[in-house]
Amino acid sequence: MSGYTIKDIAKECGVGVSTVSRALNNHPDINKETKKRIMEVVEARKFSPSTTARDLKRIRSNTIAVLVKGLDNPLFHKMMDIFQLEIESKKYDFVFQRVGAKDDEISVALDMIKERKLKGIIFLGGNFTHSEEQLETISVPFVLATISPGKNVNTDIYSSVSVDDVKESYKITDYLCSIGHKRIAILLPDNGDESVGSLRLEGYKQALSKHGITVEEQLIRYSVDEGDSFSMENGYKLMRQLLSEDIYFTGVFAASDKIAVGAMKALLEAGKKIPEDVSVCGFDGLDIARYYHPTITTIVQPIDDMAGRVITQLFSLIEETEANSQITFEGKLLVGESTGPV
Amino acid sequence: MSGYTIKDIAKECGVGVSTVSRALNNHPDINKETKKRIMEVVEARKFSPSTTARDLKRIRSNTIAVLVKGLDNPLFHKMMDIFQLEIESKKYDFVFQRVGAKDDEISVALDMIKERKLKGIIFLGGNFTHSEEQLETISVPFVLATISPGKNVNTDIYSSVSVDDVKESYKITDYLCSIGHKRIAILLPDNGDESVGSLRLEGYKQALSKHGITVEEQLIRYSVDEGDSFSMENGYKLMRQLLSEDIYFTGVFAASDKIAVGAMKALLEAGKKIPEDVSVCGFDGLDIARYYHPTITTIVQPIDDMAGRVITQLFSLIEETEANSQITFEGKLLVGESTGPV
């Protein structure tokens, strides 16, 4: 862990610094013998070049950044493991950047592109409500993971890998309807126009409409709290409120498993039986859905496959073998113990 | 978002680059007027100096790094929010680095110190089983958060903020004993000698011994899986195994809330009643402990206070107003619905 520089190595090997640089970067124009000799010294001295200096000089680095918004989403942890593994196995550098809930991921990205001369970016999570102009300022290949911008954005200028939130919400709401539920509350993280929440609301409405059920505003609930709006706490509060208002409902669609957990706790506390009195379902397919008691009916997002596809897509873009595309994965309806016929 | 450099700004202002640099860094030897003029241009052009170039040049940066091991621990998320907030409010730069489960946090730290000329480091999580020699290689102030090295390490050379795992485990095991449990299983993440798991085991043993209960090896269970050993899945598997062996027990101490959740699911699935047949408790005080059904008896770690103290301590070290110290917080026994008298 050293103050060694490329200069020291050059001196020790009796060659010029540029030759060492060439050896380090697998440059073609170098004698195999000298390269070997240099690399031996590099190993011996445990020398590793300063990425800081590299980034300063290089036109383009070998670094791929993952910008994640909403670290507390367990879905993302597994995906990040896969990202890191895949990226490093392809001999790229991996850097991970947290984006605060209030921060703008695009300006963070722009900053990093400039600083680190990024080769590619993965945006993981966030409400990607950016305009075309903003997206176009990103000058390197990027893939949006688990998210997708509004439908009015030109599909040529971005890549994304996600489930179709509208469709999957439709699927699970449809399931509730199909087992006889007519009065279904929906618990949403926020009332943003372009958030995942709004997409899931849309699917919910479509399903109700298909079954000839009128959408009732009083059954649509938004978290009002600051902070993590997908939290159990929010689910709990929303359900308490709902119960206190004495509104009749037999089913609940929570926009995430965590919200579902909080809601179920409120129901159970209130002496309701799940699913006999109220059926509840969530969204995401987190571990907790399988380990809660009762297990939670949910939409499982195929995150392993999605993560893999994100990587494939990003490298296709980098290697220019493929153009931008939007990839949609199918979620799986996992029926648990939390739902049943009316 | 720019290719602007300090040079461009200098030219535009009709001053030298060093004057701009002085303005940017709040250097004292500068005319207020010129500084103001420069800063206006800086604002107007949205210029921000390249940290890459800065890091290369500077002896010491203004950056504090948080190295996190075990991102999937929800405790850490809240702490990280606090870290970021506090660090940035003190006008330091904040950088967040993920450390893989198999990676050595010290070498990661050493790397970053060299590259980023770090001013301080916070180590969050991990099994800090490092020797004095290793700790001493860290040349900048650092604080270990939620962890503490082995007792045989000289306390002068490191700072830490954590709960006393032995004591807290003792506390909760003692509670189980005090309500009549004599046959208490313990579910541990791993059998590492210096891990938190081993500390929690130690507290468990001490409590049993105080109550005159013999420690039985067959009631001590270690996760064997790769990956996240604190997972619900591990808890589930351990409990299934335990149940299949037909060993008699009335209490379970899981070394984390997540393990407890998995274990409880296995118990409930097997038709056991909690707490009538088996009492279960966890450790950490995660949200899920309050929202599981039944709620889980656990040790709540005062993470907000701990996070704040970590920051205070780190800045004391940086400003050299205080020497290294080990700070221990008291956990709170939160009795839930998952435990009861035999």
Place this chain on the structure above:
DNA sequence: TTGTATGCGTTATCAA
């Protein structure tokens, strides 16, 4: 108080 010049460690350019 300000500007000029040098160097941080590396890669890129060019000539050898």
Place this chain on the structure above:
DNA sequence: TTGATAACGCATACAA
């Protein structure tokens, strides 16, 4: 295939 040298963008010693 190599080596000297000029950048990269900035901070700083030194000169003005």
